[in-house]
Amino acid sequence: MSIGQIYKIHSDFYYVNYDGKSYECKLREVLKKTKQSVYVGDFAEFENGAISKILDRTNYIPRPSVSNVDQIIIISAVKEPELSFSQLNRYISFAKYYDISAVLCFNKNDLSFDDKIIEKVFSIYEPLGYDILFTSALEKLGIEEFREVLQGKTSVLCGSSGVGKSSLINSVSGLNLRTKEVSDKTQRGTHTTRHCEIITIDNNTRIVDTPGFSNLKFDFILPHDVDKLFPEINKYRKECKFQDCLHINEHGCAVKEHIDEVDETRYKSYLEFVAEAKEYKEKVKNQGTKTESAHKKYNNETAVKISSRKRQSARNTQKQRIYKDLEDERID
Numbered sequence: 522m523s524i525g526q527i528y529k530i531h532s533d534f535y536y537v538n539y540d541g542k543s544y545e546c547k548l549r550e551v552l553k554k555t556k557q558s559v560y561v562g563d564f565a566e567f568e569n570g571a572i573s574k575i576l577d578r579t580n581y582i583p584r585p586s587v588s589n590v591d592q593i594i595i596i597s598a599v600k601e602p603e604l605s606f607s608q609l610n611r612y613i614s615f616a617k618y619y620d621i622s623a624v625l626c627f628n629k630n631d632l633s634f635d636d637k638i639i640e641k642v643f644s645i646y647e648p649l650g651y652d653i654l655f656t657s658a659l660e661k662l663g664i665e666e667f668r669e670v671l672q673g674k675t676s677v678l679c680g681s682s683g684v685g686k687s688s689l690i691n692s693v694s695g696l697n698l699r700t701k702e703v704s705d706k707t708q709r710g711t712h713t714t715r716h717c718e719i720i721t722i723d724n725n726t727r728i729v730d731t732p733g734f735s736n737l738k739f740d741f742i743l744p745h746d747v748d749k750l751f752p753e754i755n756k757y758r759k760e761c762k763f764q765d766c767l768h769i770n771e772h773g774c775a776v777k778e779h780i781d782e783v784d785e786t787r788y789k790s791y792l793e794f795v796a797e798a799k800e801y802k803e804k805v806k807n808q809g810t811k812t813e814s815a816h817k818k819y820n821n822e823t824a825v826k827i828s829s830r831k832r833q834s835a836r837n838t839q840k841q842r843i844y845k846d847l848e849d850e851r852i853d
């Protein structure tokens with residue numbers, strides 16, 4: 522029996538990396554019966570081409586499903602496509618929600634762009650504790666620094682289409698992943714991989730090649746939990762007059778009192794995510810009686826699973842909390 526890491530999944534086949542070698546495996550019947558999900562990144566016990574056990578995960582990102590990740594590297598382009606702080610904040614908050622550290626990488630540094638961008642990037646994200654990197658995959662600028670950030674870790678690269686993710690992977694891996702023109706953007710989703718795959722750079726340095734992140738909407742979190750994703754907003758929460766303050770226009774809101782200390786684009790993103798969270802809460806609420814029975818079912822049947830597999834069920838737990846929140850509202 523050996524323990525290796527699943528680096529690729531193709532229909533029923535699970536490819537396990539063990540001691541630098543690849544093993545094509547299937548799941549044992551007993552494991553299939555448990556209906557346990559299996560992800561790229563999972564460590565598995567296997568023997569003679571059969572996986573019998575999936576080990577506990579340290580973390581997990583759904584859609585695209587990948588587990589045991591050390592960091593998320595958020596790639597943006599300084600230009601072409603235009604840098605979007607809104608999109609950047611979304612990726613940052615997403616990483617924060619899954620409790621995975623993030624590094625910010627700004628690619629296409631060879632293009633001439635507004636210097637104010639650099640200033641703005643550092644003034645917003647350095648105080649929040651993020652490592653910031655400027656690179657050019659084209660002219661090989663900052664690639665050594667990029668390599669250092671990756672060293673000894675398993676990193677997920679994320680970022681919008683066309684920012685240079687594949688080009689950056691190529692520049693440190695010697696691989697030749699397909700890169701494409703920005704104008705291909707509209708054809709997104711029709712091309713390339715639909716699954717995650719772990720690419721080994723060296724013994725303990727790995728990059729997860731993802732098809733991109735679908736549904737990055739914050740439609741699974743409670744509105745008053747959104748500020749937990751924004752430390753610079755959350756730090757004032759305890760001074761707000763009302764415990765359930767959403768820091769929008771409530772009376773006695775300490776965030777609004779300190780609003781000039783919060784970056785404008787960050788606050789705007791916060792409001793956006795709160796709106797998404799509210800939408801979801803409304804949806805759950807409108808399900809009415811269905812919601813209640815789902816809640817009961819949840820308590821009876823699935824609660825045990827949650828305590829033993831906490832991270833994986835983060836989404837379910839959120840749902841449960843929304844039910845609880847709605848119940849509390851009914852009592853109020």
Ligand SMILES: Nc1nc2c(ncn2[C@@H]2O[C@H](COP(=O)(O)OP(=O)(O)O)[C@@H](O)[C@H]2O)c(=O)[nH]1
Nearest residue numbers: 629657658659682683684685686687688700701
């Ligand atoms: N000028 C410039 N173009 C780049 C750079 N990196 C990538 N590109 C180009 O941007 C386009 C998209 O790159 P790609 O790596 O496919 O982006 P991905 O969609 O994020 O994987 C391609 O035409 C690349 O040649 C860079 O550092 N500078």
Ligand SMILES: [Mg+2]
Nearest residue numbers: 686687699700
């Ligand atoms: Mg790509």
Ligand SMILES: [Zn+2]
Nearest residue numbers: 761766768774
């Ligand atoms: Zn407030």
